[in-house]
Amino acid sequence: MAHDTVSAADAGTWLLGDLKVNRIGFGAMRLTGDGGAFHLGTPSDRSRVIGVLRRAVELGVNHIDTAAFYFSRLRSANELINSALAPYPDDLVIATKVGPARDASGEWATAARPDELRGQVEENLRQLGRDHLDLVNLRRMRQDSIAEHFGALAELRDAGLIRHLGVSHVRPEHLAEAEAIAPVVCVQNRYGIDAPAHEAMVRDCAARGIAFVPFYSIAGQGGEAGAAGAESEQVLAVAAAHGASPAQIRLAWTLHQGAHVLAIPGTGNPDHLIDNLAAGALRLTDEEMTLLEQPGGPQV
Template sequence: MTSHMVSATVAGTWTLGDLTVNRIGFGAMRLTGSAAFHQGTPSDRGQAIGVLRRAVELGVNHIDTAAFYFSRLRSANELINAALSPYPDDLVIVTKVGPARDAGGEWVTPARPDQLRGQVEENLRQLGRDHLDVVNLRLMGQESISEHFGALAELRAAGLVRHLGISGARPQHLAQAQEIAPVVCVQNPYGIAAPGGDEMLRECAAHGIAFVPFFSIAGEGREAGAVKAEHDQVDAVARAHGVSSAQVRLAWTLQQGAHVLAIPGTGNPEHLVDNVAAGALRLTVEELQLLDSTGRPAS
């Protein structure tokens, strides 16, 4: 499959509230470092800006970011601002709040409900915007999210935030949030051979909510990046189509439901083109079953 002319529009669209996005988006975390947003060698600034601009040229209109995505020399939000402002009218920037890091990059106590406004305003400053399209509350192990989500609902009512979502959540959290304000998306780790996740996938489908997996390519590698030894089943499907294993993983993700969005991240221009092209890859029922046999437990 050639990938140099494939647009993000090929995978179809979904809506986040009243915002329409192409189902292939872009995750900005990896722009800040080679291994993860909090470690590794910072990527070349010019190349990172070029990747963001190329993504938009390829039809990407959904970018995932956060103020806590930064490394020694790079801030994801600052790179997005420098590369894309003034922003295209159809560009949807999704950020997240909850986790907190100090100036040295160390994780500190997650934000209290009364501190979430400060985090939202930090994202607004860095991105150079007067409102945020979508803000996800990133859960940090709490059983109840009502107080935190309620604080974000107040910011939505005040016009600082347009739509709300949750991240790292379980179905009970989705139910809690929906009692307070509409939820337009759920971001959870999910992918081939990833443990669990199917229950939330189904819950989102039932409510017409976007399900946005992260680590779809990285799999077990998580923040560190793609696994070094790929599963035989993934390699077999990749060889059959003449594509990379990353493209197979993304195609599998997108074929889990029309409400599933993908936000692969990279600082490599060639990988960006390949990731977008994965939206055109159609796997057969037999191939999907083969990939399911990698041991991804049912939830």
């Protein structure tokens, strides 16, 4: 693929509430460490990561997904974003999420109670250097009902600390619970070529005008540890036809699921950033989409 005129705008735009974003954004989870998830591996090279963030914005990225619990021993994703981008561009939308909790040593703690969510919101505000958050997603842990937690965030929205609300890791009944309390502008669930369990939610969000923001769309079965080494013959065949990488085909497939679907690939590598953004200009045929959606397939 030629990368001469790469722009995040190539994938089109969507409204998160009243905030227009390019459909291909940037996920901050991998900013803090090399070699897997945000809390694993060796600390990232600070200057390189700051350069990647600035380059992303230069190339049209105006939707960054982060969280205060994205930190490793020596790096904090929010602090890196603050250092790289403040004072923030007027059109930059920073989405964060609350619910999971880690202690100062990095160990996972019990999920936040509803009365602890304000502290998590304020922690994000401090780290990002903001007086309000553009979008906060409630990341459901294992609770059957999210009403009490989402209600606590709705109160913070009414108080002016949050502009828009979303939900993450939810089923349809949780989305209905949330919508009964306050407007929901996005749903973040795991979704990808080989993780299609939430197809009904994708369609439901489209019907409701809600953004669907999949995570691990590149990593597939690898999850937070990163992309698995094996790829199906279908993905490899489509990648070869476009002169693209398997990761780019996975991103393109994600964006082809509907105008309301947003991609948030993340990387601390400047070359991977360009590759990810270039995927927004890929156009897959109906035949290629059908091929990619065939179950199974040889792993090579």
